[in-house]
Amino acid sequence: xxxxxxxxxxxxxxxxxxxxxxxxxxxxxxxxxxxxxxxxxxxxxxxxxxxxxxxxxxxxxxxxxxxxxxxxxxxxxxxxxxxxxxxxxxxxxxxxxxxxxxxxxxxxxxxxxxxxxxxxxxxxxxxxxxxxxxxxxxxxxxxxxxxxxxxxxxxxxxxxxxxxxxxxxxxxxxxxxxxxxxxxxxxxxxxxxxxxxxxxxxxxxxxxxxxxxxxxxxxxxxxxxxxxxxxxxxxxxxxxxxxxxxxxxxxxxxxxxxxxxxxxxxxxxxxxxxxxxxxxxxxxxxxxxxxxxxxxxxxxxxxxxxxxxxxxxxxxxxxxxxxxxxxxx
Amino acid sequence: xxxxxxxxxxxxxxxxxxxxxxxxxxxxxxxxxxxxxxxxxxxxxxxxxxxxxxxxxxxxxxxxxxxxxxxxxxxxxxxxxxxxxxxxxxxxxxxxxxxxxxxxxxxxxxxxxxxxxxxxxxxxxxxxxxxxxxxxxxxxxxxxxxxxxxxxxxxxxxxxxxxxxxxxxxxxxxxxxxxxxxxxxxxxxxxxxxxxxxxxxxxxxxxxxxxxxxxxxxxxxxxxxxxxxxxxxxxxxxxxxxxxxxxxxxxxxxxxxxxxxxxxxxxxxxxxxxxxxxxxxxxxxxxxxxxxxxxxxxxxxxxxxxxxxxxxxxxxxxxxxxxx
Numbered sequence: 001x002x003x004x005x006x007x008x009x010x011x012x013x014x015x016x017x018x019x020x021x022x023x024x025x026x027x028x029x030x031x032x033x034x035x036x037x038x039x040x041x042x043x044x045x046x047x048x049x050x051x052x053x054x055x056x057x058x059x060x061x062x063x064x065x066x067x068x069x070x071x072x073x074x075x076x077x078x079x080x081x082x083x084x085x086x087x088x089x090x091x092x093x094x095x096x097x098x099x100x101x102x103x104x105x106x107x108x109x110x111x112x113x114x115x116x117x118x119x120x121x122x123x124x125x126x127x128x129x130x131x132x133x134x135x136x137x138x139x140x141x142x143x144x145x146x147x148x149x150x151x152x153x154x155x156x157x158x159x160x161x162x163x164x165x166x167x168x169x170x171x172x173x174x175x176x177x178x179x180x181x182x183x184x185x186x187x188x189x190x191x192x193x194x195x196x197x198x199x200x201x202x203x204x205x206x207x208x209x210x211x212x213x214x215x216x217x218x219x220x221x222x223x224x225x226x227x228x229x230x231x232x233x234x235x236x237x238x239x240x241x242x243x244x245x246x247x248x249x250x251x252x253x254x255x256x257x258x259x260x261x262x263x264x265x266x267x268x269x270x271x272x273x274x275x276x277x278x279x280x281x282x283x284x285x286x287x288x289x290x291x292x293x294x295x296x297x298x299x300x301x302x303x304x305x306x307x308x309x310x311x312x313x314x315x316x317x318x319x320x321x322x323x324x325x326x327x328x329x
Numbered sequence: 330x331x332x333x334x335x336x337x338x339x340x341x342x343x344x345x346x347x348x349x350x351x352x353x354x355x356x357x358x359x360x361x362x363x364x365x366x367x368x369x370x371x372x373x374x375x376x377x378x379x380x381x382x383x384x385x386x387x388x389x390x391x392x393x394x395x396x397x398x399x400x401x402x403x404x405x406x407x408x409x410x411x412x413x414x415x416x417x418x419x420x421x422x423x424x425x426x427x428x429x430x431x432x433x434x435x436x437x438x439x440x441x442x443x444x445x446x447x448x449x450x451x452x453x454x455x456x457x458x459x460x461x462x463x464x465x466x467x468x469x470x471x472x473x474x475x476x477x478x479x480x481x482x483x484x485x486x487x488x489x490x491x492x493x494x495x496x497x498x499x500x501x502x503x504x505x506x507x508x509x510x511x512x513x514x515x516x517x518x519x520x521x522x523x524x525x526x527x528x529x530x531x532x533x534x535x536x537x538x539x540x541x542x543x544x545x546x547x548x549x550x551x552x553x554x555x556x557x558x559x560x561x562x563x564x565x566x567x568x569x570x571x572x573x574x575x576x577x578x579x580x581x582x583x584x585x586x587x588x589x590x591x592x593x594x595x596x597x598x599x600x601x602x603x604x605x606x607x608x609x610x611x612x613x614x615x616x617x618x619x620x621x622x623x624x625x626x627x628x629x630x631x632x633x634x635x636x637x638x639x640x641x642x643x644x645x646x647x648x649x650x651x652x653x
Contacts, residue, residue: 046402083433091401091436098401099434103425109394110426113406117399120354120380140422143388147395150386305432305468307492309521309568318606325610 001031001254004055007064020071022084027052029228032253033160036201040209046096046114046127048107053130068290076293104135108144112153126212127155134165149186154212156219162227167239180222188218195223196253333511336504338478340369342485356383357409366411389418396440397427410444414458427494428469441488445501447539453628459590461566472567474498476541479511483518500539521565523573529559533577536587537563547643556651578604582613583650592620614653619646
């Protein structure tokens with residue numbers, strides 16, 4: 001959680017310096033939803049983080065320097081400048097991360113297919129993904145999750161009810177903002193959890209993953225949380241009622257976890273400070289490495305659309321051909 | 330060699346690939362117990378079982394999305410659209426996920442999206458469409474549209490083995506009307522390669538799918554008037570076989586593009602632009618498009634007959650361009 005937040009704080013600085021050439025989407029206040037749940041995955045499990053699940057990527061082995069380079073559109077980024085923010089992925093035996101896309105809801109059918117395929121191979125792989133309160137309104141979410149439930153596919157979907165879809169509150173999204181009720185409608189397991197309590201998120205996700213792995217089918221988890229920044233950094237959040245941010249700030253997931261660590265004798269405050277200092281030093285190195293990477297070669301964007309053919313560059317070669325041919329026909 | 334209908338050729342290609350490669354499976358509406366609305370997958374459930382022949386809810390986005398996810402895990406799914414008209418329900422996940430994944434993060438999406446397309450069977454506005462033009466503007470996709478049983482088999486095998494997403498358009502008018510001897514064994518028709526279906530020197534017709542038969546019929550009629558028509562069967566719409574199109578244009582200097590999608594924004598515009606850019610000096614007449622008018626596909630026979638190109642309409646175009 002701390003790593004998640006510190007990376008985003010550094011990204012915010014880069015954004016203000018104009019080095020993040022696209023938008024910046026924070027997960028401030030929601031780190032517990034991403035991190036607690038991702039720790040419940042096992043080797044080989046599949047997951048797809050959304051824009052506010054950066055912390056899950058780090059839990060599953062993603063590197064901060066890749067994230068910095070990706071946001072800064074550098075050649076060293078995992079998509080070599082082709083896509084932005086957390087829009088990258090990998091396929092591996094350790095546990096694949098199929099990349100998210102901006103069309104929300106699409107990952108539910110995609111991950112359903114991924115675990116159906118794993119089941120065909122005789123494996124007990126489980127998939128985990130997240131969705132915002134807003135994106136539960138998409139057709140893709142419904143189609144995918146309904147199909148997953150029909151198939152009893154081993155998938156867990158966490159509905160992060162962070163109260164806002166850009167500026168739209170949950171009551172304009174649905175007539176029943178108790179998202180866990182949908183589990184009953186789909187015929188799957190449903191759970192509610194305090195999304196700002198990382199230990200509770202871990203526990204509820206672990207149970208859901210165990211059930212899925214045992215063949216009992218999907219679980220829809222509603223995590224109660226709050227988006228503490230705008231949709232992206234340009235958004236001033238004027239639509240959020242007065243007092244709401246302050247109320248939720250008192251429930252900050254990192255503060256709560258640190259209080260628990262200290263109060264229960266698992267860590268001393270100075271140890272936590274040392275961890276933070278270590279993280280900061282290592283992130284400085286990551287940031288320097290990412291900043292040292294050049295932008296991609298302008299012509300590199302023409303390759304990789306297909307496995308077996310290159311895309312033809314536009315007009316100039318054609319003009320040369322005209323000149324060669326003129327008067328010879 | 331066995332005599333196969335166009336439909337039997339598609340079916341056999343899928344069947345043979347499923348036997349050859351256990352990663353290949355089918356999913357779609359009514360593909361299992363019922364064997365598909367047109368019976369293309371009849372008997373598959375009995376032969377391969379529920380794991381590899383999956384009946385789905387009426388959810389095209391889930392069908393294609395699940396195919397994409399399975400392909401990322403190393404499978405080779407074939408997703409059926411009951412009628413290709415319903416591919417529009419899965420438009421987002423095809424153009425945004427399937428098509429862009431390799432480019433974005435390097436993972437291949439080897440899926441086949443197949444379904445019956447085209448008119449001539451009184452299917453009306455929602456069971457007769459030809460959606461290829463929507464997808465020709467989407468880098469990352471491949472689109473094939475066979476016009477013969479042999480190509481139907483060879484292109485299906487190629488599509489299943491292809492490392493990238495392929496939209497396979499099977500023309501429902503041809504399903505049981507067209508039959509021919511199809512070579513047995515491993516038959517692969519390469520994606521991206523057109524075929525000269527009839528050689529000629531006066532006028533070229535560039536076409537594909539059901540319009541291939543219309544073009545050949547019109548060419549026979551023109552031959553009786555002393556006009557020697559060449560017919561190029563594209564077979565693949567994305568990527569276009571530019572060499573084959575340009576070679577025929579250079580040979581005859583007079584080109585008709587004949588297709589079943591409506592005229593504005595259809596494949597003909599792209600082909601005409603290609604010829605204009607790269608074979609301008611060879612042309613002896615404007616490139617002519619013969620295609621349906623810009624209306625939905627109507628239901629009633631006199632309306633649909635007026636809508637669809639036929640040999641008489643193509644014949645008029647041949648005469649006009651020949652006399653230019």
